Amino acid sequence: MRNRAGIETQERILAxxxxxxxxRGLDGVTIKGICDAAExxxxxxxxxxxxxxxxxxxxxxxxxxxxxxDPAGTGNDHLTDLVDAYIRFVMGDxxxxxxxxxxxxxxxxxxxxxxxxxxxxxxxRHARFVAxxxxxxxxxxxxxxxELIDALLAALNGYAFQWLLDPSFDFENHxxxxxxxx
Amino acid sequence: MRNRAGIETQERILAxxxxxxxxRGLDGVTIKGICDAAExxxxxxxxxxxxxxxxxxxxxxxxxxxxxxDPAGTGNDHLTDLVDAYIRFVMGDxxxxxxxxxxxxxxxxxxxxxxxxxxxxxxxRHARFVAxxxxxxxxxxxxxxxELIDALLAALNGYAFQWLLDPSFDFENHxxxxxxxx
DNA sequence: TCAGAACTAGAGTGAAAACTAAAGAAAAGT
DNA sequence: ACTTTTCTTTAGTTTTCACTCTAGTTCTGA
Numbered sequence: 001m002r003n004r005a006g007i008e009t010q011e012r013i014l015a016x017x018x019x020x021x022x023x024r025g026l027d028g029v030t031i032k033g034i035c036d037a038a039e040x041x042x043x044x045x046x047x048x049x050x051x052x053x054x055x056x057x058x059x060x061x062x063x064x065x066x067x068x069x070d071p072a073g074t075g076n077d078h079l080t081d082l083v084d085a086y087i088r089f090v091m092g093d094x095x096x097x098x099x100x101x102x103x104x105x106x107x108x109x110x111x112x113x114x115x116x117x118x119x120x121x122x123x124x125r126h127a128r129f130v131a132x133x134x135x136x137x138x139x140x141x142x143x144x145x146x147e148l149i150d151a152l153l154a155a156l157n158g159y160a161f162q163w164l165l166d167p168s169f170d171f172e173n174h175x176x177x178x179x180x181x182x
Numbered sequence: 183m184r185n186r187a188g189i190e191t192q193e194r195i196l197a198x199x200x201x202x203x204x205x206r207g208l209d210g211v212t213i214k215g216i217c218d219a220a221e222x223x224x225x226x227x228x229x230x231x232x233x234x235x236x237x238x239x240x241x242x243x244x245x246x247x248x249x250x251x252d253p254a255g256t257g258n259d260h261l262t263d264l265v266d267a268y269i270r271f272v273m274g275d276x277x278x279x280x281x282x283x284x285x286x287x288x289x290x291x292x293x294x295x296x297x298x299x300x301x302x303x304x305x306x307r308h309a310r311f312v313a314x315x316x317x318x319x320x321x322x323x324x325x326x327x328x329e330l331i332d333a334l335l336a337a338l339n340g341y342a343f344q345w346l347l348d349p350s351f352d353f354e355n356h357x358x359x360x361x362x363x364x
Numbered sequence: 365t366c367a368g369a370a371c372t373a374g375a376g377t378g379a380a381a382a383c384t385a386a387a388g389a390a391a392a393g394t
Numbered sequence: 395a396c397t398t399t400t401c402t403t404t405a406g407t408t409t410t411c412a413c414t415c416t417a418g419t420t421c422t423g424a
Contacts, residue, residue: 003391003400025292027209031382044402046383098291105287108347109280110207119347150356151337151363154344158336164291165301174332181333181363185370185421213412223373224413230371234412 010048012038017059022095026106029056060107060114063099064121068128079132079179083156087175090160101161126153152178192230194220199241204277208288211238242296245281246303250310261314261361265338269357272342283343308335334360 016037020029031052035045049055067089090097107114129149134140140148155178163171198219202211213234217227231237249271272279286300311331316322322330337360345353 005391006401009401023292025209025288026207028292030380032380041403042383043385043404047401052382102288102291105343106207106284108343109284110205110210115347122344122347147356147359150341150344151360154340154356155333155337156340157343158338158340159332161287161339162304162332162336165297165304174329174336177329178333187421188371191371212410214410225374225415226372228413 006048009038009040009044013040013045013048013055014059014062017055018063018095018099021056021059021102022098025102026056057113059099060103061117063096063103064117066093066096067100067121068125076135077128077132079129079136080176082129082132083152083175083179086156086160087172090163090171094164097160098164101157101164104157122153126150129153188230191220191222191226195222195227195230195237196241196244199237200245200277200281203238203241203284204280207284208238241281242285243299245278245285246299248275248278249282249303250307258317259310259314261311261318262358264311264314265334265357265361268338268342269354272345272353276346279342280346283339283346286339304335308332311335 013034016034017029020033020037024033029052031042031045034040034052034055035042038045045055049058067086103114104118108118109115126146126149129152130145133145133149137145156175159169159171159174159178163169195216198216199211202215202219206215211234213224213227216222216234216237217224220227231240249268285296291297308328308331311334312327315327315331319327338357341351341353341356341360345351
């Protein structure tokens with residue numbers, strides 16, 4: 001149903017889209033830009049993707065998924081593992097992290113479909129962090145745990161944003177230090 | 183040099199621009215959209231503004247300025263005052279808050295001019311919060327104060343974003359509660 | 365009141381965008 | 395080898411965008 005060549009150019013187009021999204025933002029991305037970067041002609045693009053919207057959404061979906069690479073998980077991560085995973089995600093692929101933040105904010109605030117996706121993802125992550133916290137401090141109340149995790153996740157996202165703005169910001173240490181407050 | 187009518191339509195255009203920025207994001211704003219919303223024709227628009235870029239930048243500048251309505255200040259605010267001011271800003275005019283967050287993230291990550299503006303503004307705010315913290319807890323070290331404020335500001339922004347995504351999120355209480363962690 | 369300045373309407377321009385159609389080249393299955 | 399499907403190219407079409415032009419209206423100060 002799909003040739004090897006087709007799959008390969010599809011991947012090239014997707015990679016180019018992610019790069020351009022990170023560099024130029026949601027509005028800076030054009031079909032021509034993508035095609036030039038991926039060394040593909042418009043006709044090929046439309047043979048593999050339905051629209052510009054579709055390829056952007058695919059890139060976004062992957063970025064969101066990459067925040068939490070193992071959503072099933074073992075069910076007994078520590079909080080430090082979860083924070084480390086986020087640090088790795090943000091520092092590992094800046095492009096993806098940029099796309100994630102931009103889409104979460106701009107898309108989340110303007111596009112209902114993206115908002116639903118972002119909110120759903122946030123809930124999942126929240127639940128997982130809360131479970132980890134309960135495991136580490138069994139005495140803690142449900143409400144208090146939820147609130148601590150709210151603060152932790154909010155601060156983590158805030159730090160990530162700060163670091164992307166200002167590369168001299170020590171994201172890793174700040175992020176780890178948050179655990180000592182909780 | 184400028185008629186009353188002109189000033190009035192200028193304000194209408196600016197208000198429409200802010201609203202559209204909040205609703206549709208940086209890329210969703212068009213001259214036609216602005217003109218329709220402001221009930222003005224393109225000719226009038228270009229009589230009052232040089233370009234789309236100019237009107238958007240003006241709206242953005244106002245949004246950033248509105249975060250901290252009294253930058254000079256008395257020099258002896260309490261932390262709670264500063265947090266309250268932020269709460270008022272976010273909850274007072276959702277459009278402005280949306281524009282602020284979107285521009286800080288999307289613009290900050292892609293446009294050097296906006297990035298510089300956002301970073302500068304952030305530094306000012308940081309310094310002001312640190313000064314307030316020092317006043318309240320004179321014994322605290324400079325580094326520790328800076329770090330606490332880093333966390334506080336990051337979490338505040340994270341909360342604001344969360345609330346704009348999900349209006350049922352109790353932004354006000356979460357924001358105030360952050361002070362008890364510090 | 366009247367001249368000049370500021371404003372508005374509304375059609376129009378050119379560039380750039382997304383997207384399409386048709387025909388040829390490569391790959392895969394038989 | 396032959397047929398079918400998939401992929402690529404090329405050369406469009408259409409839409410949308412920011413922005414301009416001109417003629418006409420309203421405002422304002424002397």
